[in-house]
Amino acid sequence: MPGERVSRTVLVPTMINLLTQFPDLEQFDLTSLEALAYGGSPMAP
Amino acid sequence: MDLRAGDRLAMLLPNEPEYLELIYACSWLGVIAVPVNARSSAAEIDRVLADASPRGLDLALVAAGADCAASMAAGAGQRAAGRCGRVLSGSNLRPGRDPGSHLHERHDRPPQRRCADPRQYSGQYRPSQLLDALPRRRCAPPRGAGFHILDFPFIFAAPAFGTCQITIPKFSAASFCETVCPANASAAPCWCRR
Numbered sequence: 282m283p284g285e286r287v288s289r290t291v292l293v294p295t296m297i298n299l300l301t302q303f304p305d306l307e308q309f310d311l312t313s314l315e316a317l318a319y320g321g322s323p324m325a326p
Numbered sequence: 327m328d329l330r331a332g333d334r335l336a337m338l339l340p341n342e343p344e345y346l347e348l349i350y351a352c353s354w355l356g357v358i359a360v361p362v363n364a365r366s367s368a369a370e371i372d373r374v375l376a377d378a379s380p381r382g383l384d385l386a387l388v389a390a391g392a393d394c395a396a397s398m399a400a401g402a403g404q405r406a407a408g409r410c411g412r413v414l415s416g417s418n419l420r421p422g423r424d425p426g427s428h429l430h431e432r433h434d435r436p437p438q439r440r441c442a443d444p445r446q447y448s449g450q451y452r453p454s455q456l457l458d459a460l461p462r463r464r465c466a467p468p469r470g471a472g473f474h475i476l477d478f479p480f481i482f483a484a485p486a487f488g489t490c491q492i493t494i495p496k497f498s499a500a501s502f503c504e505t506v507c508p509a510n511a512s513a514a515p516c517w518c519r520r
Contacts, residue, residue, distance in 0.1 A: 287505060287506040300502060303503070305499075308503075310507050311507065313506060
């Protein structure tokens, strides 16, 4: 289900960590995302 | 259940299949799910339910399984149930129990209230990299909605505002980006059209 124009999402820090380490991140247009919430465990600032 | 779109349904349940069933049932009906952490203390549950009580919406109910209903009757839930509506199901009430301890006892697991040391994550996360990739637009909630982080508004209030919830069954960075990326997006996902 590619390209759903997701505007808001909730992830856990493990997922955010995977994203930040994702080497191809810049190849994707994530401009539809307006807000990203997280929870479940602490995350360093 | 006598629930209509826009109603809030508080859920005090342990992690079990019925929880997911309720979540998706709410999404299907347009009911706003208010998940309440079963590990919370009575005071915390009271606070969440007080905050999530009807605000311009028709009704809020408390749905609970037998053990959860017992927990709710034990402490804050009793007040909250009176404030929010009615308990949909419940039996085996045992007053004087902390809701979390009750549920944990049911699963024969002691409550885990350890808080991880943030220092162990030092240097591990770089969320700013991801946040930098996001557009610098102000996030405005739908008009008239009073959101609280404890409401899990992004996901659970979605059906009430006509938005679509998308679940990524097997998360990976690539699958997430492909799901979000609007490059190949259609006007609307087929399962969102009504």
